[in-house]
Amino acid sequence: GLSEKPLDTVLDDLTKLYILLVLHEGPTHGYGIIRKHHTRTGRSLSAGTLYPFLQKLEQQGLVTSEDKPVGKRPRREYCLTRHGRRSVSQLLNRFASITAAVFESNLQVCASCGCKVYEGAHMEEINGKQMVFCCHHCATAYQNQLQNRTDN
Incomplete structure (x- = not known):
């Protein structure tokens, strides 16, 4: 059947993306990459995964390496x-546009100011309809606008 393989492949790709992200932040040595990876993801990164990948990046002209004196x-x-x-x-x-699309599907839009709310939206029933607001101030402003429209 379907073993862990597909998920392992995805995680492996995410690990590689993460290594690239660390390199994008600035020059670093292998141990630094391993440490940052563990600190930020809680997962361990083996030298057996890291160094062959760095070697491949170097062969593709994406990375250079040199020995620097440390201790x-x-x-x-x-x-x-x-x-x-x-x-x-x-x-x-x-990757950012993919994750944005994922978050976008979970966003609600404030009926008053139009800002997007990921979680903790302020809900209020207005004229028998559940409305989404980012905060109670926007809900109040919206109700005041409605009031002004009906007054005029």
Whole structure:
């Protein structure tokens, strides 16, 4: 049957995206990438996943590496090339639009100011209809506008 494989592949791709994100923030050594990955995701990143991926990025001209003195022994520091930065920026923009679309489907729009509310919307019944507002101030403003329209 369907094992964990497809999900593992997705997580592997997300791990790689994450490695690129860390590199996009600035030059760093492998151990730094592993540490940041663990701190931010709570998942461990194995050297067996990281270094072959960095090597592949280097072969594709997306990353350069050089030994930098850190403490007693030099550490290899990895840095995105100009081409790498451009590629990662495009990738991050694509990923951002995907996540935005996911969030967009969960957004509600304030009936008064039109801002989008992800969670914790203020609901009020007006003229027998449930209305969505971002806050009680907008609900009040909306009701005042309705009142003014009926008064004139």
